[in-house]
Amino acid sequence: MRSPIPLAWLQLSRERIRFTIALAGIAFAVILMFMQLGFQSALYDSAARFHQSLQGELMLISSRSKSLGYMMPFSRRRLYQVLGISGVRSVSPVYVGFGDWKNPERGTYRTIYVYGFDVGDQAINLPEVNQAADLVKLEQNILFDRASRAEYGAIATNFSQGKPIATELNGKTVKVVGLFTLGPSFGADGNIITSTANFLRLFPNRQLSEVTIGLIQLKANADIAAIQAQIAAILPNDIKVLTHQEFIDFEKQYWQTSTAIGFIFTLGVGMGFIVGTVIVYQILYTDVSSHLAESATLQARGYRNWYLLNVVFQEAIILAVLGYIPGLLLSVCLYELTQKATFLPLAMAFDRALLVLLLSLLMCTVSGAIAMRRLRQADPAEIF
């Protein structure tokens, strides 16, 4: 029975304080990477939350539209034209605008997203909204996003307590008659949904005939790709027809390519990686240096060089894995805390967990490889 002495583990774990500090350092780097990646995907997800909740297999937008915050309206006739194609069940025009919301408590103003559509015709997958269909048909009535930021006032709290909430939106009186949950995004920190008629009252310079997004609901078993191609063929080039997923990606891609967000967060991940590499390198270098005479002794006794390199490599892997575990657990907790504080859609995703594990292994292997250079200074002829 032969069980080799686990030299890498024994050398690491013998120096308990150094080992703990090393693991804390790696966990820190892992958390840093997780937070950056999490925020990045949360921000992209949050930008497309409204898109996500819309219902329709295909969507029409103006070719000049760039993102939800920069939409060009197009003629409603284009949308009705689509109704002539077989396989199309129904269409819903959606109007999007930025409103000026007055905080009813403090009297301060803040920009808010206002969406207008025929509530109740299943344009949106938010049950609370569809239940309030009759209420929002009445003049001045609106629905308010309870996940909007606190700067708009304690609307959700007051509403739940049964207090009547009336304030100004674009200089006109509005009453909150219901709540829904969407959450803030890049464009604005809050959301309002109302009927098409109310939307047009709030935005007098917008016309019923000029829609922002056209939702197209298809019949069951319809061939989405074929109908998409058919629509693209009959509509002029100033209109784009996208699948639901393409519409979500359209929004995310805008924030990925047209802003520095992607760069900033990738840089953040890179910083975490470098911090981790430096920490692991320091630990491994110190470890190799303090065992240099011992390594030379092992070489003198017939241990080959690769055995010693392998010990350093194993130490790197042990550090990577043992540092990753607390890093992952703490990140999950931090995600939850952040989600509660910001309503950003932060959750641990398997592919992200795997990516960071690989980054952590790479981080430790890179620093291990650099630290191994120190081993060359172990000369068995010098130990006598």
Next chain:
Amino acid sequence: MPSLPLVSIRNLNHYFGRGALRRQVLSDINLAIQAGEIVILSGPSGSGKTTLLTLIGGLRSPQEGSLAVLGQELRGATEAQLVDIRRQIGYIFQAHNLLHSLTALQNVQMSVQLHGALVEESDRDRAAAALKAVGLANRLHAYPAQLSGGQKQRVAIARALVCHPRLVLADEPTAALDRKSGRDVVNIMQQLVKEQGCSVLMVTHDHRVLDIADRIVYMEDGQLVKGGSPANHAHAAAEWR
């Protein structure tokens, strides 16, 4: 039938440095060590004793002359051949050079695991038996930091001898020890090598331990001086001190 010597050195020269700084440290060394022989290599500091020891141990490559250890010519030998030779030699260093993160038992096991399983016993049992033989049966799980100098050197002896090498190289094994510990260490070493029938080449200044030698070789300025019996030599050592 006379057996071949374990170590056979003929006309060995060795130099350090290059060009104008080239300096000869060993000149025309001729030496043979027979199986079962304890040879002490003595002489003043800087006379080249340690260099000779590292050459025999396969830790340096010979430059001129011939050096054969355990039947293998080391001059021109590959790194892999040198590593093989090293595995067949037991080393005892002046600084014990134990692995600090490992217990006494694990330190000895590190030596056992280098060699294929020769017997049915586990590595652990062999290591424990070797430590018992040096009188450390009750300190198997002590770390080097918890052992005295003499105890550490005894662990080093167990580590060197556990795989029954045919040749043991020792460099000043008693230098860092007090009189009694030093005596204990060489006594254990002498007893074990005699039991196992291996040869020892020991570099030492320590005239207190010269009596364990079968033969003493004396080195000065990189050359071997004609040696003598242990008694003569103890006398000679006292003179030049």
